[in-house]
Amino acid sequence: MEFLDTPPPAARSNxxxxxxxxRRPIPDPAIAAPGPFGRYRLKExxxxxxxxxxxxxxxxAIQLGYSAKVFAYLxxxxxxxxxxxxxxxxxxxxxxxxxxxxVRGETLWTHDxxxxxACYREGWIVDLDLSFGRNRLRGSLRMDxxxxxxxxxxxxxxxxxxxxxxxxxxxxxELKFGNQTLLFDGATGTIDWTxxxxxxxxxxxxxxxxxxxxAGDRVGLNLSAQVYADATGDSAENGFWCNxxxxxxGKVDFSIPPDPRREPxxxxxxxxxxxxxxxxxxxxxxxxxxxGIVKSDFIQPYGTFRGTVRxxxxxxxxxxxxxxxxxxxxxxx
Numbered sequence: 001m002e003f004l005d006t007p008p009p010a011a012r013s014n015x016x017x018x019x020x021x022x023r024r025p026i027p028d029p030a031i032a033a034p035g036p037f038g039r040y041r042l043k044e045x046x047x048x049x050x051x052x053x054x055x056x057x058x059x060x061a062i063q064l065g066y067s068a069k070v071f072a073y074l075x076x077x078x079x080x081x082x083x084x085x086x087x088x089x090x091x092x093x094x095x096x097x098x099x100x101x102x103v104r105g106e107t108l109w110t111h112d113x114x115x116x117x118a119c120y121r122e123g124w125i126v127d128l129d130l131s132f133g134r135n136r137l138r139g140s141l142r143m144d145x146x147x148x149x150x151x152x153x154x155x156x157x158x159x160x161x162x163x164x165x166x167x168x169x170x171x172x173x174e175l176k177f178g179n180q181t182l183l184f185d186g187a188t189g190t191i192d193w194t195x196x197x198x199x200x201x202x203x204x205x206x207x208x209x210x211x212x213x214x215a216g217d218r219v220g221l222n223l224s225a226q227v228y229a230d231a232t233g234d235s236a237e238n239g240f241w242c243n244x245x246x247x248x249x250g251k252v253d254f255s256i257p258p259d260p261r262r263e264p265x266x267x268x269x270x271x272x273x274x275x276x277x278x279x280x281x282x283x284x285x286x287x288x289x290x291x292g293i294v295k296s297d298f299i300q301p302y303g304t305f306r307g308t309v310r311x312x313x314x315x316x317x318x319x320x321x322x323x324x325x326x327x328x329x330x331x332x333x
Contacts, residue, residue, distance in 0.1 A: 001020070001021050001230075001236045002020070002021065003021050003022075003023065003248050004020055004021065004022050004023065005022070005023045005024070006022070006023075006024065007020075007022035007023075007024050007025065007026045007027075007150060008026060009026075009027055009028060010026065010027070010028040010029075010030060011026050011028065011029045011030055011031055011152055011160065011162055012030065012031075012160075017152065017154070017160050018152060019152050019153065019154050019160070020151075020152060021149070021150070021151050021152075021236050021248070022148070022150040022151075022152075023147055023148060023149075023150070023246065024147075024148050024150065025101070025102050025103050025148045025150045025164045025193075026101075026150055026152060026162065026164075027101055027103060027104060028100070028101060028104075029101055029102075029152070029162040029195055030100070031160050031161075031162055031195050031196070031197060032197075033159070033197045039065045040064075040065035040066050041065070041197055041198070042063075042065055042195070042196075042197060043062075043063070043064055043065075043194070043195070043196050043197075043198045043333065044062070044063040044098045044194065044195045044196075045060055045061065045062040045063070045192070045193075045194050046060065046061050046098075046099070046102070046107050046118055046191070046192070046193050046194075047059070047060040047190075047191070047192040047193075048118070048124065048126065048143065048189060048190060048191050048192070049189060049190045049208065049210065049324070049325070050141055050143070050171050050173075050184055050187045050188075050189045051187060051188055051189075051210055051211055051323050051324070052077075052183075052184055052185075052186060052187045052188075053077065054076070054077055054078065054182075054183075055074065055075065055076065055077060055182055055184065056074070056075040056077060056080075056302060056323055057072070057073070057074050057075075057141070057175065057182075057184075058072065058073055058302075058325070059071065059072035059073075059116065059126070059128070060072075061096060061098070061107050061109055061116065061118070063093050063096055063098045064093065064333060065093060066091070066092060066093070066294070067089055067090060067091055067092065067093060068089070068090040068092075068093040068094065068095065068096035068109075069087075069088070069089050069090075070086075070087070070088050070090075070096065070109045070111070070116065071085065071086060071087040071088075071285070072085070072086045072087075072116070072128070072130055072137070073085040073086070073285055074132070074137060074175075074177065074182075075282070075283065075302055077323065080282035080283055080302070080303070081282060081283050082283070083283050083285070083302075084132045084133070084135070084137070084177070085132070085285065086114075086130045086131065086132050086137070087287075088111055088114070090111065095109060095110050095111045096108070096109050099118070099119070099120075101120075102120065102164040102191070102193035103120045103145075103164075104120065105119070105120075106118060106119035106120075107119070112131075113129075113131065114129065114130045114131055115127075115128065115129050115130075116128045116129075116130060120145075122145060123142060123143055123144045123145045124142065124143045124145075124189075124191065125140065125141075125142050126140065126141045126142070126143075126173075127139075127140045128140075128141075128175075132177070134178070135177055135178035136176075136177075136178070137175055137176070137177050138175065138176050139173060139174050139175035139176050139182075140173050140174070141171065141172070141173035141175070141184055141187075141189075142171060142172055142173050143169050143170070143171040143189035143191065144169050144170040144171065145166075145169070146166065146168075146169050146170075146241065146244035146245075146246075147166070147241065147244055147245055147246035148164055148165070148166055148246070149164075149165045149166065149222065149237060149239040149246050149248070150162075150163070150164045150165075151163050151164075151165075151228060151236050151237050153228045153236060155196070155197070155198070155199060156199065157197070157199050157200075159196075159197035159198075160196075160197060161194070161195075161196035161197065161198065161228065162194065162195050162196065163192065163193065163194040163195075163196070163228070163237060164191065164192075164193040164194075165191070165192055165222045165237055165239065166190060166191045166220070166222075166241070166246075167189075167190040167191075167208060167209070167210050167219075167220020167221055167222050167239075167241050168188055168190075168210050168211075168218050168219045168220025168221075168241035168242070168243075168244070169188065169189045169190070169191070169210075169220065169241075169244070170187075170188070170189075170218065170244075171184065171187040171188055171189035172184055172185045172186065172187055173185075173187070188210040188211050188212065188218060188220065189210060190208050190210050190220055190222070190324075192208070192222070198331075198333065200332065200333070201330075201331070201332050202227070202329075202330070202331045202332075202333070203226050203227070203329065203330045203331075204224055204225065204226045204227035204327075204329050205224065205225045205226060205254040205256070205326070205327065205328055205329070206222075206223065206224045206225075206227075206326065206327040206329065207221065207222075207223045207224075207254075207265075207267055207277075207279065207324065207325065207326040207327070208220075208221065208222055208223075208324050208325055209221045209305050209319060209322045209323065209324030209325075210322070210323075210324060211319075211321075211322035211323060211324075213317060213318060213319060213322070214318065214320075214321070215317070215318070217242050217243055217317065218242070218243050218244070219240065219241060219242050219243075219309075219317060219319060219322070220240070220241040221239075221240050221241070221309060221319065221324070222237060222238065222239050223235070223238050223249070223252050223267060223275065224237055224238065225251075225252060225253065225254055229251075232251065233251050233270075234250055234251040235251065235252070238250065238251070238252060240309050240311055240317070242311065242315075242317065247311040247312055247313075248312070249269070249274050249275060249309070249311075250269060250270070250272065250274060251269065251270045252267055252268060252269050252270065252274075252275050253267070253268055253269075253270055254266075254267055254326075254328075255267070255268075256328055260281070260284075260299055260301060260326075260328060261281055261284045261286075261299065261301060262281055263281075264278050264279060264280050264281075265278070265279040265281075265301075265326050266278055266279075267279065267326075272310075273308075273310055274309065274310050274311075275307075275308075275309055275310075276307045276308050276309075277305055277306070277307035277308075277309075277319070278305070278306045278307055279301075279303060279304070279305050279306075279324075279326050280303050280304050280305075280306070281301035281302070281303040281326075282301075282302060282303040282304065283301070283302055283303070284299055284300065284301040284302065285299075285300045285301075285302070286298060286299040286300060293332070294332060294333055295330070295331065295332040295333075296330075296331050296332075296333070297329070297330045297331075298327060298328065298329040298330065298331075299327070299328050300325050300326070300327040301325065301326055301327075302323070302324070302325045303323070303324075303325075303326075304321060304322070304323055305319050305320065305321075305322050305323075305324060306319075306320040306321070307319060307320065
């Protein structure tokens with residue numbers, strides 16, 4: 001798929017959907033599901049992570065129509081087998097209002113005394129005050145903007161999906177966890193902002209990393225399989241960021257071990273040396289939900305990558321030691 005510098009102003013124009021892959025986000029990705037039950041078919045989420053040498057923090061706000069899910073977790077990289085987690089499921093999406101775009105408006109979550117707000121101001125600002133058991137996690141994080149990998153994709157069900165991916169972005173801020181101050185100055189961040197009239201049964205594998213390499217480059221990676229893919233399995237959202245510039249990558253295969261929580265995952269390009277990665281889990285966040293007609297089954301280990309990524313200009317980047325996540329996901333929604 002061609003990679004275009006300039007996106008259309010909106011996902012849809014008079015001539016129809018503006019399917020394509022763009023280096024900047026579409027300002028108005030106005031996607032709605034048809035029919036009287038359309039609100040229950042439309043899926044939206046905003047996931048971001050922030051990583052330093054000491055800490056990894058990630059959150060997701062997910063609007064499913066019939067429910068909303070908000071989770072966040074904090075990992076001390078010096079003791080990564082122990083994480084602190086926040087997770088709430090809200091019937092009918094109560095408490096979550098979703099931004100109209102990744103670069104317009106704000107996503108706001110309020111539940112009892114908890115709140116999370118993500119908005120775009122020439123970069124993303126995340127303000128949070130969440131209960132993590134006995135402690136509260138509160139503060140503000142920011143993430144600079146850079147090249148996007150923005151994709152408007154025609155799904156096999158004939159409906160559109162839009163996703164704005166970014167990784168390796170400069171980030172910073174400060175959080176307080178109980179009485180402890182967590183400094184995120186010099187952090188590196190990621191974003192996954194998605195709106196989709198998703199397939200009833202959706203499956204994917206995914207990985208994301210961000211950080212500064214031993215060579216001093218600020219990098220990020222987004223790879224997936226079984227979603228946004230053409231007939232050969234080549235995912236249109238595969239990309240590598242180096243110092244704010246994005247480069248598209250081809251098809252990758254995920255080799256998932258029998259014990260995905262503890263054993264290494266292998267991610268490699270098909271027929272080339274573009275991606276040669278091994279991921280070693282340090283811990284995991286997972287969810288297994290079965291409500292009859294609605295099911296969600298995913299495991300998202302976090303940990304350390306080892307290996308290389310070769311970008312289209314031939315430059316080889318060693319990402320060994322960088323921190324991130326992998327995911328195996330199945331939803332019937």
